[in-house]
Every structure is written in structure tokens, then in C-alpha cells.
Amino acid sequence: MSTPLSAVPKMRMSKPDWLASPKVFRTEVLAGLVVALALIPEAISFSIIAGVDPAIGLFASFTMAVVISVVGGRKAMISAATGAMALVIAPLNHEYGLGYLIAAVILGGLIQILLGALGVAKLMRFVPRSVMVGFVNALAILIFMAQVPEMHDVPWAVYPLIIGGLALMVFFPKITKTIPAPLVSIVILTVITVAAGIAVPTVGDKGDLPSSLPVPGLPDVPFTMDTLTTIAPYAFAFALVGLMESLMTAKLVDDITDTHSNKTRESIGQGIANIVTGFFGGMGGCAMIGQTMINVKTAGARTRLSTFLSGAFLIILVVVFGPVVSDIPMAALVAVMILVSVATFDWHSIQPTTLKRMPLGETTVMTVTVACVVATHNLAIGVVVGCITAMVIFAKRVAHLAEVTGVVDPDGNQVVYAVTGELFFASSNDLVYQFDYKDDPDDVVIDLSDAHIWDASSVAALDAIETKYAQRGKKVTIIGLNKPSAEMHDKLAGQLTAGH
Helix, strand or coil, rough: CCCHHEEECCCCCCHHHCCCCCHHHHHHHHHHHHHHHHHHHHHHHHHHHHHCCCCHHHHHHHHHHHHHHHHHCCCCCCCEEHHHHHHHHHHHHHHHHHHHHHHHHEEEEEHHHHHCCCHHHHHHHHCCCHHHHHHHHHHHHHHHHHHHHHHHCCCCCCCHHHHHHHHHHHCCCCCCCCHHHHHEEEEHHHHHHHHCCCCEHHHHHHHHCCCCCCCCCCCCCCCCCHHHHHHHHHHHHHHHHHHHHHHHHHHHHHHHHHCCHHHHHHHHHHHHHHHHHHHHCCCCCHHCEEEECCCHCCCCCCCCCHHHHHHHHHHHHHHHHHHHHHCEEHHHHHHHHHHHHHHHHHHHHCCHHHHHHHHHHHHHHHHHHHHHHHHCCCHHHHHEEEHHHHHHHHHHHHCCCCEEEECCCCCCCEEEEEEEEEECHHHCCCHHHHHCCCCCEEEEEEEEEEEEEHHHHHHHHHHHHHHHHCCCCCCEEEEEECCHHHHHHHHHHCCCCCCC
């Protein structure tokens, strides 16, 4: 008997989150427009760093934003051409040409997909909070430092324009938050400079804007092993730096929005976006922290629509409205980025009361991270050095946590040593010196019920203890090993020194 059609449950398609309400949709659209305007001069600047035509950076920002909005794991995060990625591949372009740069971007994307599939995103759990705070503060400093050249050796009119832009963005939200204050500031300052004929640096001074859409194609390189070996080191560095900055930015947005994102999907998505960007002749990219802060913190965007529209609006603005966009004063965009840098900096982290409560090691890690990022202008290097510093401080802190307490039987025939703590390469170094080999009785028991063996160094230390007692004709019995510790001890005991 056939089931009546009316009895079959209807499939319901869930609405995209950006269609939840007209307010959300309006916020996402306006946020995308603000970000697109902020992306244009930066994309041109990064193109200059990489030594390529401005169109290469603009096309990269367009394709990265549009593709990552679909395949990325972090909603509302902006990916585009970035300075860090430009610095990585600039030497390749200068020495071998644009074709090799494009090929490295595509290979870098493939490496990012592979690393994402292998679970590299899980390494984010090993980034301490102090490194994250240092990362955020260094980012704010870099954003501000990037604006300094725009305020040096410029007409005097630039300064009142910047101050006016900052004032508009601070006070306009008190009137209404319907329209993002940065967009209002950009429009008003542009109208003022054009109408009054004020001669100040504009977006158009950064470089010529493209007049057509990008077209797909293969990189102009010989497909040989020599080409692969030439681009591979740059592609690998490109992949690592891109993933590092993207995953750190995703974690930052997670904290700001109190939501969780799929870091593995983000890693793979960055790879896909870079491959597509490479085939469209772009210079590649990764998450853009400054523009992401504009999108999430300043404009209040929370969905993929703002990311998609930032790329879509960018290409429309430069191709269709190029002459208008060229007239936007750089002062307006500088004011936006200064406000972003101030809002991004974690001011609480440097308050005297906070520094007084915070352990010295945590403050040291934060300071080292900030110093490395500011010195190298590379967020990835700062994060890696910060994590290494945190590990060294942690290892030093726990190196002496293994305690040994000895109790001799009343009859003096046996001594029981109770070992408490975590045994690893740092703590086990001192373990050997905490036993009385000369005066102990012949029967020695080492109780590891409250300890855990983590590595071969600990097993080697226990072997050394047994050897020292054996040289004096004394017997050692090890008891209380938990299952993982027992398995490691049974596998490695007596096998870690020559002659076994």
C-alpha cells in the first residue's frame, strides 16, 4: 500500500544565519562594505612589498575572501592578501619572476590542505594564554605602526582629517548604530576633501586600480623537478605562516564572539582559497587580523555574508567605481585603523594591578612575544618564540616537582622510597641524586604509585639508580607503576645504554 503524498514529511531547509532578521542582514552588508574599503589600500601596499602589480594583490584579496567565506571554518573572519605572506614570497618573485610566485602560492595551498588533514590545527591547544595576549598586543602595535608612514611628511591637512575621522567614529555611535561609524567617517571625509579640493594623499596614489576581472590560468613556469625544488621551501614557509596567522586569528575571534570554530576546516579552507587565488593570478594570503577586527569588533558582523561581500564589494569598487575609490583620502582609512589598534590592544594586561598579580613567567612570555613580533614584523615568529619561552619556563618550574621520601624499616633490613610527581627529562635529572646508595640496607624498594613516567629519560634515570645500588651489591625493586608507566618501563629498561 503506497503512502499518501500528504503524509510524507516535508524537508525543511534551514535559513542562513544572515537571514535571521533584516537587522542582521543590514549589519553584514554594511560591514562587508567597510572592510572592502579598508582592504584596497592594504592590498596595494602588500603588492608593492611583494614586488608585483597592485592588481595581483587586489585580485588575491577578492578571491581569498570569496572562497574562504564558503570553505572556511571561522564565520566573519576576513582572509585576503597580507604583509606577512608578501614578505615570505617576495624573494622568490624578485629572483625568478611572477610565474614562480604564483606556483609557490598554489603549492603552498596544497601543503596547507595536507597539514590541515593531518590535524595541525590541534596544536593550537598548546598556545598559552600569555602568548595569545602578547599576540593581540603585538598585533595592535603593528596595526598602529603601519599607519605611521601615512602620517609622516604629508600635508598639514592630513592631521585634522585623521582627528575628525576618529571623532566621528567615537561619537557617531551615540546617535545611531544602524550605519557603521567607519563607513560614515570614510564617506564624510571623502566628500569634504573632494568638495573643498583639499590636496592630501588618496587611495589612488597607492597605485593604479584594475579595470577588468581576473581570469584563471596556469602559472608561467616550466613544470619540472627543478621548478619544484626552487619553489618548495618558499611554499612550505608560506603554508606555515599562513596557517599560524589564520588559526591565531580564528582563536581570537572565537574569544570575542564566545563561539567555537572548526580549526581543521579553516586550515583546509585556507589551502583551497590559496589554490584558487593562485590559478586566478593572485599573490595568495591568509586571515587579515586588522580587517577581521573591523568586521567583528567595529562593525559587529557575525556571519559568512560579511566575508563574502568584503571580497565582492572590493572587486566591484575597484573595477566599476575605481575613479571614486581613488579619491578616498588615506587619512580616513588611517583613522579607522588607529581606532582598530586601540580597540584591539588588551589594556587590562598592562595595568599595574594586573602585572602585580601575574606570575613573572607569564609576564615574561607576553613581553617576549610582543618584542619578537614588533622586531620581526612577523606574527608567526613571535608566536613560535613565545611558545618556546613558555615551554622553557614551564619545564624549569616543574623540573623539581618530583619528590623522594625514604623510610627505613624498624629492623633496618629494607628502605622504601616513595616518589611523588611527574618524571620527565627535566625532573628525572635530579632523581638519581636523591638516594643514599652507601648507607641504605641491601633491600631497596622504589614506590612509584604517586608518580608517572613520561619519557625515556626517566627510565634511564631509574636504570642508573638500579646500577648504582647493584655496584654495592644491593637489590632494587620498583613497585606501584601505573599501566602506561609500566609499559614504557618494561619496553626501555636496560636498553638505553651501550652494552645492552
